[in-house]
Amino acid sequence: MSLCRQFATLSLVRPFSVSSIALREPKKAKPPTKQQIKLAEKPKRPANFYSIYVRENYARLAGESKDVPAVSKKIAKQWKKESEIVKQKYLDESKKLLEEYKVELEAWKKKFAVPLSGYQKFIKHECSGQSTSVEDGRLKMKSVAAKWNALTEEEKAAWKSK
Template identity: 25%
Template sequence: MYAIRIFPRLSNPWRSLNVAFSQPANYATTTQKRANLEEKLGLPERPKKPASPYLMFVKKTFPEYAKMTPKLPFKEVVQKLSEQWKKVDMETKKKMLNEYHEKLQKHPEEVEKYYSSLTDAQRVQLEAAKQDKNEVKKKRRTMQELKKTGKPIRPVTSFGLFVRDEYTKMQSKHVFGPSAMKEISKKWNNLTPEEKAPFTLRYQEAYKAYEKNLVDWEEDMVRQGKESLVRTRSRPANGEPKKSLLVKSAEPAPVKPLINK
């Protein structure tokens, strides 16, 4: 768990290779469908909103055109199709547009019938899943906003610093992933307090700098009117900004290693 934060790809060092080899060599003959929420829950398929005439044209012509130009980048294929769409006669476009509007008008009724066909338990299950999905989206947007504003990153713990130092040694022994973490964790548990002290000191110094930078960042966010991004205790009270107050830096409860001694 902690190794993933220290080394994002440590949990699966072959991940990038797997992704590379799993991609189809010819995208013209392979399409990947993303499962919607209903499919993930094992519910009947929900009626989809009709695609626009242009998207229908691209969907219909893309496979054949891409097969004829397998070496052409995806972006360029779409650009070529966009040029072809401009050449389609107005009569054909008008017919496709009329069909699109007819389907679009029927869609709300189809969706209503779909939800009416679900049982009470299925509706509750779906509503709960939607709320969870919205919460995930909200957190993701908040994280993106925090990243854009330059929020200071919490330093890695003393155990994390030890992992960083030791993992390079494990790599030289051709030991990776969970096996390496198990060995590193066991070594950390066997260290004396004196041997752990340098790592604890490094963390405390980094944490002290982090807290100072965090307070400065929060004050800047409050000045910009972005109080929702800062901690509750750092938000203005009664319209008056709080005075800067650095809490005495101290290492939080030590992180529990992956295995016990």
């Protein structure tokens, strides 16, 4: 075997020991980002009326059976046989849960809402009327930007504090 070939095979094999892996420090967990915290606190959407019905009746109908499709078919047949009064009960419950969810979601949105800057407030005030075309909007934004740049620092500070 040539010297060049011997060197090539030796250089491909790296020295390895188990102790080097064992002595390595474990990776530190990264702290959660603002986005991860925000999404973790977001309220979960409630189940619909049929899901509530399935949750309440699954254990009773499943019994010892591990066959999920068969149990699901039993529940679906039973749902079709239920009276409108029973179905209305589940519908009312799901509506109540949905209203609670909407309230929680609005509170969550307010908690993480980013306040508008002074410039954004100024634009919102100036552009209260909707433009009819893209070109109109472009011209409107140019004029609003020119007005903003013409304002004094005191006037800009007033918009920031509003």
